[in-house]
Amino acid sequence: MPNTPLALSPIVAGMWRMAEWQLDVPARVRWIEQTLELGISTFDHADIYGDYRVEALFGEALRAAPRLRGRMQLVSKCGIRLRSPEHAYRLNYYDTSSAYLRAQVERSLANLGVEQLDLVLIHRPDYLMDAAALAGTFRELTSEGKVAHWGASNHSPAQFALLHQHHPLTTHQVELSPLAMQALDDGVLDQAQQLALRPMIWSPLGGGRLFSGSDPQAVRVRETMEGIATRLGISLTTLAYAWILRHPSRPYPITGSGRIERLAEAVAALDIELDAQDWYDIWTASQGHPVP
Structure with missing residues (x-):
């Protein structure tokens, strides 16, 4: 288990669309500062956001204002191989192999310019996931000081339980809004209460x-x-x-x-x-x- 409990801000800043905001580096720094001033200290990333560009954009801001890193928690997600000009896969697919997970974590660390991610989530349930092997990679990356906490995103309760059985997870990121209520009935939020793990909610405005x-x-x-x-x-x-x-x-x-x-x-x-x-x-x- 990590030495310190997971602590996120009550509201989390989602970075999915940052590349669309067309902010230069000083404007990105100011946006982060204003977000922190509101009491939002957790920033939710994924390796694929902005066609694999958002983490690097955020990292440029942190390099310009390194004092900000100590005031925030950085979350990332990985496990989706998304076709792009730089990634000529035949199709989009999921990959939770040890080599790919390690490569993406290290890429996120490099893009953000930090030594550790506070939380990493498996972005989507990989039907070819070897839970025991994946948990072993979790332990390795944690022991190396590269990831403090692990979680999952968009998994079913059974899929989450399988991975949690092999390595303790700290949160589950799922969709919930007044227009999307599946999580109220599919057991995901019931499981969160059962395990005393606070879920993260994406797309709250539909x-x-x-x-x-x-x-x-x-x-x-x-x-x-x-x-x-x-x-x-x-x-x-x-x-x-x-x-x-x-x-x-x-x-x-x-x-x-x-x-x-x-x-x-x-x-x-x-x-x-x-x-x-x-x-x-x-x-x-x-x-x-x-x-x-």
Whole structure:
């Protein structure tokens, strides 16, 4: 087991789209500083984000302002081989072999310009995963001081349990939003509570569909949430994060925006506790029917 417990900020900054923000190095440094000022100290990466470019962009900012590294936790994910101009695979596929995992961890360390990653997640369940062998690689990289903690992302409860049996995992990153509620029913969040592991939540705003979706579900949910948000005097964004934070698994929602104002709205949700009727009102709007 790692010597220190995993400690993430209550809201996590997602770096998936950083390459699209078109920020130069000073602007990236300032964005990181402003994010830290909001109390968001955890930054969620993946080796493939931005066509394999985001970690290097973030690393340039850290090299320009190395004082920032000690104030943050760096999360990365690996295990997806994504076709790109520099990676001419025949198709996208998953790879959790020891050699590939080690290569990607070391690539992330080099791109970010750091000696250790606070947390590394297996990005998707590899159907060819040898759990015992993978756990051995976890132990090696941890003993070398390259990774402090391990977790998984988008795994089923059985897949997560298999890997956890061979090496202790510290979190599970899954999708949850007022528009995507599968994790409430598939056992993922139940397992998180059972193991006392706080999950990380990606796409808490439904990829923006909460604001602009024209499908019947998005319209129902938006109308219901707008009424609740108006009554509570908060934004739709803050309400969406508050809905997620209300779950007893104590999740860490991950933002996806480069706008500091959006991040501030997410942080504001930490001061909101929805009552059960408001929470279920949103659930009902999403499902399109009342509870059974």
